[in-house]
Amino acid sequence: MTTQPHENTLEIRQLNATLPNGMRLLRDVSLTLEPGEVRALVGESGAGKSMIGRAVLGILPSAVVHSSGDILLEGQSLNAMRPKTRRSIVAKMSALIPQDPLTALNPVRKIGPQITDPLVRIHRWSRDRALKRALELLERVHIRNPERVMNSYPHELSGGMRQRILIAAAFAPSPRLIVADEPTTALDVTVQKQILKLIRELQRETGTAVLFVTHDMGVVAKISQKVTVLFAGRVLEDAPTEAIFNDAAHLYTRGLIAATPTPNATAEPFRPVPQDLIAQLQRDTQAEDVRFYQGGRK
Amino acid sequence: MVDATMPLRRRRFRVRNLRFWIPLTWIMMLVLAALCAPLIAPHDPLAQDLFLERLPPFFMDGAEPGYWLGTDSLGRDVLSRMIYGARIALFVSVIAAVSTGIFGSTLGLLAGYYGGWWDRVISRLVDIWMAFPPVLFAVLLVAVMGTGLTSVIAAIALIDWTRFARVIRAETMVQAHMDYVDSARIGGARRFTTLVSEILPNVMPSIIALLMLEMGIAVIVEAILSFVNLSISSDDPTWGSMIAEGRGAIHFAWWVLLFPLITLFLTVLSFSTLGEGIKKKFDPVLSS
Numbered sequence: 295m296t297t298q299p300h301e302n303t304l305e306i307r308q309l310n311a312t313l314p315n316g317m318r319l320l321r322d323v324s325l326t327l328e329p330g331e332v333r334a335l336v337g338e339s340g341a342g343k344s345m346i347g348r349a350v351l352g353i354l355p356s357a358v359v360h361s362s363g364d365i366l367l368e369g370q371s372l373n374a375m376r377p378k379t380r381r382s383i384v385a386k387m388s389a390l391i392p393q394d395p396l397t398a399l400n401p402v403r404k405i406g407p408q409i410t411d412p413l414v415r416i417h418r419w420s421r422d423r424a425l426k427r428a429l430e431l432l433e434r435v436h437i438r439n440p441e442r443v444m445n446s447y448p449h450e451l452s453g454g455m456r457q458r459i460l461i462a463a464a465f466a467p468s469p470r471l472i473v474a475d476e477p478t479t480a481l482d483v484t485v486q487k488q489i490l491k492l493i494r495e496l497q498r499e500t501g502t503a504v505l506f507v508t509h510d511m512g513v514v515a516k517i518s519q520k521v522t523v524l525f526a527g528r529v530l531e532d533a534p535t536e537a538i539f540n541d542a543a544h545l546y547t548r549g550l551i552a553a554t555p556t557p558n559a560t561a562e563p564f565r566p567v568p569q570d571l572i573a574q575l576q577r578d579t580q581a582e583d584v585r586f587y588q589g590g591r592k
Numbered sequence: 593m594v595d596a597t598m599p600l601r602r603r604r605f606r607v608r609n610l611r612f613w614i615p616l617t618w619i620m621m622l623v624l625a626a627l628c629a630p631l632i633a634p635h636d637p638l639a640q641d642l643f644l645e646r647l648p649p650f651f652m653d654g655a656e657p658g659y660w661l662g663t664d665s666l667g668r669d670v671l672s673r674m675i676y677g678a679r680i681a682l683f684v685s686v687i688a689a690v691s692t693g694i695f696g697s698t699l700g701l702l703a704g705y706y707g708g709w710w711d712r713v714i715s716r717l718v719d720i721w722m723a724f725p726p727v728l729f730a731v732l733l734v735a736v737m738g739t740g741l742t743s744v745i746a747a748i749a750l751i752d753w754t755r756f757a758r759v760i761r762a763e764t765m766v767q768a769h770m771d772y773v774d775s776a777r778i779g780g781a782r783r784f785t786t787l788v789s790e791i792l793p794n795v796m797p798s799i800i801a802l803l804m805l806e807m808g809i810a811v812i813v814e815a816i817l818s819f820v821n822l823s824i825s826s827d828d829p830t831w832g833s834m835i836a837e838g839r840g841a842i843h844f845a846w847w848v849l850l851f852p853l854i855t856l857f858l859t860v861l862s863f864s865t866l867g868e869g870i871k872k873k874f875d876p877v878l879s880s
């Protein structure tokens with residue numbers, strides 16, 4: 295099988311997800327991710343950011359009954375695959391850096407096998423090779439005593455350490471795509487910066503495409519080349535990061551940027567996204583109104 | 593022995609350890625007694641001697657040397673019968689608890705993780721099963737299958753698997769929503785692998801605690817069935833049959849009733865306390 299050099303690493307086409315009660319979690323979401331690109335996925339809590347990541351990784355909650363649209367990994371349609379094939383393709387090509395490093399590791403299993411299991415299972419590496427790779431990555435994420443850490447249980451390590459381990463685990467199989475779902479939200483501020491720096495470094499070294507979920511426009515500016523703004527499961531805006539910050543098309547996006555505290559924000563008062571704008575967007579969403587787009591435009 | 597100046601955490605640590613070690617010691621003593629019964633028991637548990645009937649225990653007037661806990665109405669040595677009784681009690685409790693545990697936990701894991709039809713069928717079965725009054729159920733089963741240890745064990749497993757199924761199903765459902773399960777799935781683990789190697793180790797402490805509880809229950813059930821003469825032949829020394837016999841002689845030979853009763857009580861208590869202790873020891877978060 296040959297892959298075109300310009301093929302997208304990830305392509306989401308018209309993705310829909312609905313709950314049994316008819317509530318729509320994702321509405322015709324489309325986005326693409328080129329090789330080596332970082333795309334930020336922003337939007338308020340409940341907008342469906344995590345749902346998109348879950349859909350890509352094949353771990354949608356069982357309550358989500360209907361899901362139409364398609365997801366393509368390097369041009370391969372996941373919908374067309376049998377579940378078993380899909381699982382192994384997804385496992386081979388993608389990884390997750392989760393939000394909560396406390397619960398993402400199995401509390402009763404040692405760290406070592408939790409990193410090496412996928413390498414052995416999916417990539418069919420030997421135990422030795424997997425072990426070597428895990429140690430190498432742990433060193434890369436600045437873990438001082440990798441052998442000892444591999445033999446520890448998660449609860450023996452700090453939150454920052456655990457998140458480093460999860461980053462190492464995500465990069466270990468050299469995936470094409472990493473979904474980072476608010477990887478710094480559960481950590482304290484000083485650790486947040488280190489973790490973010492680490493992800494950015496590793497991303498640049500390996501050229502992995504990253505779908506980076508966050509609320510923080512400051513983080514968006516630092517890490518991403520493209521931005522997708524999501525509201526109530528619908529894409530409001532999709533643009534290069536620079537364009538978003540210099541000249542956002544949508545009032546809501548401008549509101550998000552204005553609401554982000556900046557280093558010199560002490561001068562000006564904090565301005566949240568205007569309530570009437572949010573109310574308007576919610577009404578339009580409820581009514582499935584096409585003015586949803588136009589209404590919010592500048 | 594506990595020093596009042598010791599930091600509170602240290603002291604609590606000790607108390608928790610005692611609650612683990614005392615029942616463990618008692619159970620180990622029983623196991624030892626059961627295994628080495630022929631070597632330890634001072635007399636043949638079945639040997640009757642009408643000249644030695646209703647001898648009191650060693651600390652009372654009229655005790656015979658060598659008959660430490662006295663004899664029953666047929667002149668059989670109470671201590672020897674209790675030691676041999678431990679054999680039957682432990683044999684029944686281990687086999688019954690393990691088979692109950694394997695059956696019930698498997699169903700609980702499947703229902704809790706796979707959900708859907710698995711859950712509907714298994715949960716309905718549990719509901720229907722629990723509608724039967726358990727003691728009646730046991731007596732009925734033994735009546736149909738005939739008396740004997742196999743029937744006793746089968747009765748326990750057939751009645752009590754629902755306890756495992758219910759508790760383990762609930763625990764599995766909690767675990768199934770944990771992020772580490774998603775992590776494993778993203779790492780390419782099949783559902784069955786995820787269940788066995790990710791979720792099962794997390795519910796194992798509960799399974800073991802339930803197993804211990806079940807062993808205690810099995811000891812009681814066996815005693816009850818012996819008491820109503822539905823276990824093995826009444827000549828054989830079981831704690832239940834000793835209690836049944838002792839009850840008739842309580843006014844002139846209370847020791848025939850009391851010693852097996854205390855042993856039964858301590859054993860059941862030890863099993864359930866030990867279960868909690870082991871559950872804590874198995875949990876890497878709680879035990880650190």
Ligand SMILES: Nc1ncnc2c1ncn2[C@@H]1O[C@H](COP(=O)(O)OP(=O)(O)OP(=O)(O)O)[C@@H](O)[C@H]1O
Binds near residue numbers: 313338
């Ligand atoms: N397991 C579930 N079952 C049913 N609905 C769910 C489930 N998980 C999330 N939802 C709903 O899906 C919607 C989108 O949730 P999602 O987790 O994707 O939001 P999010 O954008 O990631 O928000 P946050 O920033 O808080 O993480 C929410 O309205 C939420 O109520």
Ligand SMILES: [Mg+2]
Binds near residue numbers: 343344345475
């Ligand atoms: Mg989320």
